[in-house]
Amino acid sequence: MIIAPSLLAANFGRFAKETERISRSGADWLHLDIMDGNFVPNISFGPQVVKTLRPVTRIFFDVHLMCAKPEILLAPFKEAGANQLTIHVELGEQALTQLLWKVKSMGLKAGLAVNPPTSISLVRPHLDQIDTLLVMTVNPGFGGQSFIYETLPKIQQAAAWRREGGFGYRIEVDGGVNNQTAAECARAGADTLVSGTALLGKRSLRAAVTKMRRLAEKAAANNSGQMVLEAAPVTL
Numbered sequence: 001m002i003i004a005p006s007l008l009a010a011n012f013g014r015f016a017k018e019t020e021r022i023s024r025s026g027a028d029w030l031h032l033d034i035m036d037g038n039f040v041p042n043i044s045f046g047p048q049v050v051k052t053l054r055p056v057t058r059i060f061f062d063v064h065l066m067c068a069k070p071e072i073l074l075a076p077f078k079e080a081g082a083n084q085l086t087i088h089v090e091l092g093e094q095a096l097t098q099l100l101w102k103v104k105s106m107g108l109k110a111g112l113a114v115n116p117p118t119s120i121s122l123v124r125p126h127l128d129q130i131d132t133l134l135v136m137t138v139n140p141g142f143g144g145q146s147f148i149y150e151t152l153p154k155i156q157q158a159a160a161w162r163r164e165g166g167f168g169y170r171i172e173v174d175g176g177v178n179n180q181t182a183a184e185c186a187r188a189g190a191d192t193l194v195s196g197t198a199l200l201g202k203r204s205l206r207a208a209v210t211k212m213r214r215l216a217e218k219a220a221a222n223n224s225g226q227m228v229l230e231a232a233p234v235t236l
């Protein structure tokens with residue numbers, strides 16, 4: 001189970017210190033939310049900021065591009081030290097194949113994200129091209145929102161496709177992930193959990209990360225996601 005704290009929930013004036021805290025907490029990835037004020041109604045930070053964080057830690061930089069024109073940002077984020085670049089399926093089929101190929105050809109991991117109102121079927125043609133499928137569990141743009149439970153069947157579907165097709169992508173969830181929803185996501189098949197508000201607000205981040213991982217791994221072991229899907233297929 002990969003735990004990826006989101007820097008969006010940190011004090012923006014203390015990014016370097018918070019990055020250090022995250023890297024010392026036992027977390028696996030650092031999730032970096034890039035918002036352009038166009039694809040989403042908010043602006044966060046760009047490659048220059050990420051570049052200043054790279055010397056602070058060796059942790060995996062999981063860069064989530066909520067941006068209408070990711071093509072202008074791929075090289076700058078590679079240079080800033082990103083390890084994975086995730087783009088959104090809502091950008092449209094035409095752009096996707098080439099964007100994902102570009103990310104891979106730069107030697108980075110490629111992620112594909114799907115928003116709550118978007119059909120999971122749109123990611124299907126790209127499953128063999130990606131390292132991570134990011135199922136958004138809130139509408140992107142802001143931290144601290146409530147988990148949207150209607151997204152759980154998408155996680156089950158992503159897990160079923162992976163099982164049946166022999167794919168190797170990770171299934172990541174992002175938005176409203178706390179100890180309870182982390183367990184539900186893991187039970188449905190998620191293996192990578194992004195969490196901002198629920199983790200960074202804790203006095204001991206190490207204890208919070210360890211607890212979330214333990215609860216999620218326990219829930220994943222139950223593996224009822226598979227059973228639910230098989231018992232009651234959902235229309236997506």
Ligand code: DX5
Pocket residue numbers: 006007008009031033064138139140141142143144145174175176177194195196197198
């Ligand atoms: C939402 C971002 C998330 C956000 C999650 O637009 O993509 O990564 O940081 O924050 P929480 O865990 O607070 O919902």
Ligand code: ZN
Pocket residue numbers: 006031032033064174194
């Ligand atoms: Zn994110």
